[in-house]
Each structure stands twice: as structure tokens, then as C-alpha cells.
Amino acid sequence: MNISGENYIGYKNSAQNSETFTTFNPQLNIPNSWSFHEASEEEIDEACSLAEMAFPIYKQMPGAKKAEFLRTIADEIEGLGDELISVYTQESGLPEGRAIGERGRTMDQLRAFASLLEEGSWVEAIIDSAQPNREPQPKVDIRKMLFPLGPIAVFGSSNFPLAFSTAGGDTASALAAGCPVIVKSHPMHAGTGELVASAIITAAEKTGMPNGIFSNLNSSGIEVGQQLVLNPKIKGVGFTGSIKGGMALYNLAGEREEPIPIFAEMGSVNPVVVLPSALLENGENWAKQYASSIMLGAGQFCTNPGLILAIKSTSLDSFITDLGKEIGELESSCMLHPNIHENYEKEKQKLSNQGGVNVVAENEKSVSPNYARQKVLTVNGSNFLKNNKLQREVFGPFSIVVRCEDANQLEQVISKLDGQLTGTILGTSSELEKYSKIVQAIQSKVGRMLFNGVPTGVEVCPSMQHGGPFPASTDSRFTSVGTSAIKRWVRPVTYQNWPEHLLPMELKDDNPLEIMRIVDGEHTNRKI
């Protein structure tokens, strides 16, 4: 398939704007050949209008039909074959194996949501039967379930060109919920985005979806996204990226007359608390695992371990030495884009210049352009407590080990941390009890708690929580990974005294979809 560089406005390709931009091959350090038309104001408005018209049609389609659409998207993405992998690698600098893995994850996510729809219980159907003889007043029949919000705008991330972009978790969950989606394509991988958009459009046509169920807008700047967020037809926004970008959207949305949910998954340094016993026997092993975790994907994971917190000891000294040695031996790898690489070098330098920090390991070798040279620093607890800059996320293979005086100082350090996606504890289970205050302190700051592991690698499953207290995300009550992500795009509607045969399938007496419901207080999948 050829990359047209055009916008996908529902079922129509459109290139009203003569202004174009290109993507960049960071491995070769040259621009890619495709050029992309910036979406025009009219195109954005048309995408929103089509989405608004598609909404009532799509909303009423049965879950099985929506599931068929999602499964067909997955198939069509698979059908893009090697071309998708090739464009992905050219636009991201990431290796082919990663591209194939991420494609698999993207298809798995779409199919997981399809299964969720086919099973059907996710709508949280609750039924309270009538009690015509209740005193002092009779009780009427009341039933409730979840319905979609309306058109959703999705801003793909730079670091996951497939799994958190055009047909990534935000799009999959919004389509599953019953919402049309308009993607503001990430400018660093607009070609990958177009290929995936074409797969979604083909799937939509094949499964008889209404025009406007999906649009894909190209943009190298911020205006297209701004216009999208301010459009009154948009009823929710999903974003994955930096704190700066996420908060700009969040604050912009504050200018809307109608408040809408803005889910921005932003930054995190994913603190790792190393309790004393962890390093007594396993120090070398943890050093090896953490060196790999810091280096994974050139450190461009939102769950990258950027902060390692421990109480000073000789075993900690050994761990730091081992970590430095292990990470020093790993090969650097290519970052997503020269801008990201440049920003990495700048931020790394800024933190290296802070008072009281010492270098544990630093790759000072000459490397290919856009390759990220890893660095690990250490600082003592009191210097960390004095300087809030030291908890800033550096997007890349970078981490700081904080050596605390004692458990009290460690607890102080934790209490000073911002909200995070994850918090990890290394130690023994008896230490989890001994240091329960530390465990509680971490729990209050994060969305996911890990014991004896590395935070990188986010399982896509119903029990996953990806999102944490601000500023890790703008709304810690929802997840952007796993099937619970569907809950971001819905609201409950109650039917009171409604004729039984006109109720939605999920609320009918005979429970034709055989879903789990709460009927008069009891969890059951039985008929009434």
C-alpha cells in the first residue's frame, strides 16, 4: 500500500492543506521520503461532525457487532504485513523484533476488548425490581447500565507507535465502549499511523460501520490537537506523553463550556525501594536486571525505573558498583527522534549538574547519531530532599540511586515524591511487614505496586492499573492499559418503569446475553 500522506476524514481521504511535513529515520539520521498534509480546520470540523453523526448509529449496534469490527481491525493490521514493520522501524529507530512484538500486543489488545464485548458483563447492569406493595410507597422497576459518551479524541504517544497510538489502547477501548474515535496522529510516526488508519477504515467498511466512526488527522504542531480538544462535539480525550503536553491539553480543556474527561498519562520516575535484605544475597542479580530495565527500549518506557531508593550499607555500595558495571557493558541504542535524543542529553546534563550528585556509570563513548548514552547517578538522601529537580523524569536510559541515612529518611524521601505510575519494593516478605509504613507511603503515591521485579513490562489484563496519582496521570481513577480502560468512555443511564420488551438486551428480564448482573442486590447471570 502506498502512504498517501493524506488525512482520513471518515471514509474520505483529504488533503486540503498544502502545508506538509515529513517523518525522520533516526537510525540513518535522514528524513523519510513520505510527506504528510497538515489537517485543515475544515477537515477537523468535518471529522467531528461525521463522528457525531456516526455515534447514535454505532452506539446502538450490539456488542457482538462492535467486537467483529475490533477483530477485523486486528486482522487488517496483521494484513499490512512487512510494510508496517518496515515503516515502523524507519520512523522510530526501534528494532524489527520490537515492532513485531508491539504489533502483536496491539492486536491482542483489540481482541481482548472484542472478547470483553462478546462476554458482555462489562456494562455493569444493575436491576432493582418493582415492589408494588412496599409501604409507605410502592417501589417502581429501576435498571441501569453503561452507555458510551460520544466522539473521543486520541493523541498517540511517541514511544509506542502501535500499542499506544492509532489503534492502541485508547482507540481500542473507546471503540469498544461504543464511541467514534478521531486520532491526532503522532508526527514522528505519521506513516505508521496512516497504515494503521487504513486498516481501521478497511475494517470499518468490511463490517458495515457508519461513516465517521474513525478519522485520522496529520499534524506536526499543536494547533490541530487544540482545535480538536475545544470542539464541542468531542466528549473525551485520551493522551499519552509528557507532563508538559498533557497539562497543556488539560488546561486547554478548561476553556470549554462543557467539562469533559481528559485522560492524560504523563510522566513517572517509577521509584524502586530497595529494602536491606534484597541486596544481601541477590544484589548482583538485581543489578543485572535493573541495568536491563533502565536500558530497555533506549529507556523510553513510561515505566522506566528512574529512581532507586535505599538505605546506605555495604551491600548497597556493592549493588551500586555492580549496577554501574552491568549498565556500562550494555550497548546504547537509537532513540525515537533527534528531538528526543537532544532533549535526553540536555535533561541528563541538567541533573548531572545538581549539587551532591556523583556518577555511578556513564557511557562516554562515541556513538551513532541519536543513540542514547546511558548514565546512572547517585545522591544522598539529604541532598535529594533539598532538591526537587532530582525527581524529574529524564526520558531515556537514566536513573538515580538515592542513598538514605536510615528508614526514617527513606520514608521522608518517599513522602516527598510526586504521584507515580508504579512503585516497586525489593526485599523479603518479612521486610514488607517490618517496613509497613514505607509500603503504605508508596501505595499512596502509585497506581501499581510491584514486589521483587522490574516496573518495565506492563501486562495487558483485566487487573492492570496503568495510571497513578497526579502528575503521573490527570485522573488516577482510571487505567489506560487493560480491559478496564473501557470504563473511561462511558456513563450510566437509568431506565425507570420502562416497558420490558423495549429495554436494551443487557437489561431484559430473560438476560438473553447471559451476562453477570446485580439483581436486587445479588450478583447473578440468571434470568429474572
Added chain:
Amino acid sequence: MNISGENYIGYKNSAQNSETFTTFNPQLNIPNSWSFHEASEEEIDEACSLAEMAFPIYKQMPGAKKAEFLRTIADEIEGLGDELISVYTQESGLPEGRAIGERGRTMDQLRAFASLLEEGSWVEAIIDSAQPNREPQPKVDIRKMLFPLGPIAVFGSSNFPLAFSTAGGDTASALAAGCPVIVKSHPMHAGTGELVASAIITAAEKTGMPNGIFSNLNSSGIEVGQQLVLNPKIKGVGFTGSIKGGMALYNLAGEREEPIPIFAEMGSVNPVVVLPSALLENGENWAKQYASSIMLGAGQFCTNPGLILAIKSTSLDSFITDLGKEIGELESSCMLHPNIHENYEKEKQKLSNQGGVNVVAENEKSVSPNYARQKVLTVNGSNFLKNNKLQREVFGPFSIVVRCEDANQLEQVISKLDGQLTGTILGTSSELEKYSKIVQAIQSKVGRMLFNGVPTGVEVCPSMQHGGPFPASTDSRFTSVGTSAIKRWVRPVTYQNWPEHLLPMELKDDNPLEIMRIVDGEHTNRKI
């Protein structure tokens, strides 16, 4: 018990500020004798600090212990006896029967949340077991459940001095979720508020709750509430009141560094769509029922039917005549406060002065001070479509009947409506099918759909949705009535690879609380 007029800062009574205010008896048209000390900045800060300290202690208490606290609050409110009823009526102008009914509802709500906690499944426990042999990578054990957000600020409503105030739905749901609560007492019923606050404090002491689990702040102006919403220790806000008040808080919260959920339940005109057959046989009956619904509680219900939409016909003419006759025969009743009465008369006059409106019924009799004289207007569809003011809520016994030319115009009128708490359809079930576009249009605007009934009277049950698209509320995804309200004050936390014996009870293998969970995709209350 004497009304002290002091603030309740945790377990301490406090009156730092010499500035005081009084409440007003609208029936007697004289101020009440009690005087209330405005909360000082220091008192507000202290309440927030105590709540923050109480949070980690309260959060970890088992559900059964929290339930005991809620049940004891209900008992203590009951124990206030006649004094509560007397102060309630003196501060609201509402009759004793209403006071007793609302007290019952308040206690029922507290006990319903206690039952929810005792049952325990509300935490949405999800468990995905480890699969150590999964290819290409092993899967680790992951488990998730809901945890409380932190201290919550509650702004009671004027129109429900008990059920939506100090120990009302917001407070009950936040305490049930595991969050300390700070109430900004409503200045119109600060005495009722203090009595209920004393019941909560007594219950907290009796059941061994930490100091700061609850505070009650007096305030006649807006500053105390503003300071509360901006305090970084506050993690969520519940408000019931006007659009103006709710949006002021919502916008103020935008100035916070950390975004927090703001649940403002604001205004609604609760449109009633009258389909043609409804009036053929039942016209007189509906006229009687709607006259009562409009007059209920002096029209001071958030679900008051302020807009009746119908297609012109001779049966509509008869209905309008009957409605006018029925409502004209009802006695007017006392409003909550002279300010509310004055505002009612002003807003009623404003809408009466709009172009094209005709009076259906108007009470022009001389009435006691603060009594609300009912009024019903009619306007044709085209005039309604031209004038957005005609859909403004008039808080009181007031309604407008819109006579549409045909079904198309009726649909246009509906599409022009703002978001609403409720939408009601009167007709036959075959008409619901015939006018399915109208039904869909109403569904997209409301939180609760009713068939052949009146919107006033909100059942407190798991299937209730009280809250609708903006501006009915700031977040249509949550309800402020019914047990689902607990979901406003929680966020999920995931435990990955956590030692089984240290997991929260709800996530342990042997399911000691016997709650319903989703285990490897299956809804079950079995052990693992």
C-alpha cells in the same frame, strides 16, 4: 443538646472567629436565635491536616468497622429525636412530615452503605493468576481493587437539610469509601447541620475512629468553601446546588496544581415528553399528577418537572386546561429562605416576560411571606426554539408547557436542550417504538429515563443514576444518589507479584470475605 454555633474541628469544638451569622425561620419570617461562628482560616487548615492524618488509619480499617461507624451515625441521628425535627423545620420552613421522612431517608442511606461494605464486593477485586510457563514470557500474578482517594470536602444543599447535607449522600458515600470528610455546612440550616455533625462525632468516638475523620465548618459566605477546595490536602469535592455555585467551585478547582474530581450536581428542568396517546384517555390523571409533582416541596426538588413538551392537539389543549385547574387549586407552601423566595419571584417574572409565552395558571392570591405562588406558562415550539432563556431552571413551583407543531419540531426542541438529570416520556409502549428517534434524543441528554411517571421522588437503590450530562452535573459518569455513589471517591491500585499473606483481605486466595471477584476472567465468589 444545645446548639453551640461552634465549628467541629475533628473532636474539638472551636470558635476562633468572633464573626457570626444566624439562620432564618421562613414560616415565622424572623431570624432564629442561634448564632454560628464563621470558620477561620486556621480552623479550615487544621480540619484538613487532621483529615490527612486520619486518612491512612481509617483507610486500613476493615469494611465491617467502617460499616459499624455508619450504622452508629444513623442511630445517633435517630437519637437526636424531636430536637432535630424541630430545628430542621425552624430552619427550612418545611413541614414536620417532610423532616421525618427525610431523616428516615438519611438513615436508610447510611445503612445502605453499611450493608454495601459488609457485603464487600463493591471494591471490584480482579485477579489474574500467574502463568509461569506462558510463552514467550511468563505471566506474573496481578491483582487489583479500589482504594479511597483521601480527604473529601462536602458542600450540602439548601433543599435537603438532611439527605443531601451534613450526613447526606455525599458524606455517607465518602466515609463508606474510606475517606475522611470535611463538611462546609449550608448557612441556611447551620443548626440542623451542627446537630447532625454532633451525631457523627459521637458515632466516631463510640466506634474508635481517628480524630479528623469528620469536621464541620460554618460559613455564611463563599470564602470558607474556596479555601477548602484549594487546600492541597483535599482530594475530591461533592457539591449539590445551583449551576452558578457549582461552576464557581469547578472553575476554582482549575487553579489547583493537582486536578481533583469535582462532583457538582447542579440544575435541571427535567423535560417531560408527552406523546399523543398519553392524553387520549389519561389526560386528566396526568394533569393531576403533574400539578402535584410541580408543587412538591414548594417546587424545590432538583427533579422538578420544569418543562413539558408535546405536539399540539385538542387533547393537549384539554391537558393544559386541566393542569391549570389542578395546580390552581393547590395550596402554596413556604420556601426555604427569603433569598430563595425572592429569587423565585424574580426568575418567574423574567420567564413570564419572554416573547410568545401565555399564562396557563397563576396564583395571584395574597400569601404568607416566603410562600411560593405557583405558575405555569405555555409557549409554542418555534418561540421556544428561538429563545434559550426558556429552558432556564426556575427553582420553585413553576413549569412551561411547549406546544410543538409536529414530531419533527418536538425532536428539534429536544436536541436544543442542555443536559438534564431526568427525561420522562408519557405515552404507550408502541409510541416508544414509533417515536424512537425522540426516545434516543432524550436518552442522550439525561441520566435517568422514566416512562409514565413523574420525575420527582428519587429512589435510593443500586440502580439509581442521579447526575446527567453537563450542566446537570459536572461529571455524568457518576451518581450522587444510591450505593454506586461510593465509586466517586476511589481509585484502583494493582498489586503485582505480592506475597499472598500480605495482600488486602479482598485479594487473598481464600477469599475470606466471600466477595464476588473476577478471577482469570470469571465472575466468582469462590476461593482460588
